[in-house]
Amino acid sequence: MSQEILIGKVAILLATLEESETAPFQPLLKGVHYCRGKVGAMNMEKVIAAVETAATRENLITENLYRENHALYHAILEALEGVTRGQFAIGDMKRTVGLRFAVVRGRPYTDKREGEWIAVAFYGTIGAPVKGLEHEAMGLGVNHI
Template identity: 75%
Template sequence: MTQVVRIGKIATLLAMLDDNEQSPFESLFSEVTFCRGKVGSMNMQKVISAVETAVKRQQLIDEDVYRETHALYHAILEALEGVTRGQLAIGEMMRTVGLRFAVVRGKPYKDKKEGEWIAVAFYGTIGAPVKGLEHEATGLGINHI
């Protein structure tokens, strides 16, 4: 019987852990493909673009297949809703973000007919664009491919 792969848990861990903290969790990462990155901005589109660019550069999705790009986009938006507390705006509300992100692709169900899914996780800070006035935030989005 195949083990359930928790792609959301893996994405969240990858987003939160520094490179030197990752080694105790390596066995969790063996059944998925993933990429990581960082982005800081007051512009929501720049955050979305940073994730899309990293995913495409790492060939985590096939950008010629619409459903893969579409799944990624919706997972990003869902994760950003967590970071922004349901108000998908940053610069317009005089907020800035400094985020690490991880995108994980895998098969989270025992029944392989359920197919592949994608998880996007953000971890970092959000707050007024004044150094030291930010607070931690995290968000997770998962979508089927």
Template identity: 70%
Template sequence: MSKLAIGKTAILLASFTEAEMAFFQDTLKGVSYCLGKVGSMNMQKVISAVETAAKRHGLIHPNLYRETHALYHAIMEGMEGVTRGHLSIGEMSRTVGLRFAVVRGTPFSDEEEGEWIAVAFYGTIGAPVKGSEHETVGLGINHI
């Protein structure tokens, strides 16, 4: 994966099947990332699932506000893509079933630009009736 493409890396990771992950595993050496899944009609559960995964995998330091804050904004930006700009799910009788990836890195060739975090979602959104959902994707990137 390219050093300059933490967003692309996050999107690919969120959308890979298990078989695809196995195929690309060697190209991920040295990439700081975590993966997870969440399904809910509650936006707070989506946010919490991503934050918990990032903390458990050491992608953010839980005691540093700026890191948690950067992750939160990347999550919200990614969810805007998932929800087509209407940051609500349950209140609009929508449910999501999402895989997500969080990638942390230095996407600029100038190291002085610092670290950034990308959050990508891939999955489904729709009415809370099986078979009434469609694919969706979202990406958020924020500086730490």
């Protein structure tokens, strides 16, 4: 792997830091194609839709290209598996999430034949839908396009 663009590492960094905290990392972000966002929900579909909408709006994926949408979807699911600790349910289990997310697209391998990859990272809270009863959670998904 190239040490220049580790898309998973960049996605985690962007998801965990507030916008004001990213200034020292601007050299790392130069030339990196990414987007960021926030979502709070008791519904898994709303979380998925928020990431898909942001990635499409910021031209990280092309809306009508199946392979790009498919790659993003699987990266989102992999990242959500980390947040939900393998139990793909939020509201059904009386849990809610408040997450920041980042999507990064790039070529993490020095051999260009490996193609483009996409990484999705979530950082935030998950827990009972009662303020103050949630705890931190994080997830990362990386998939080839």
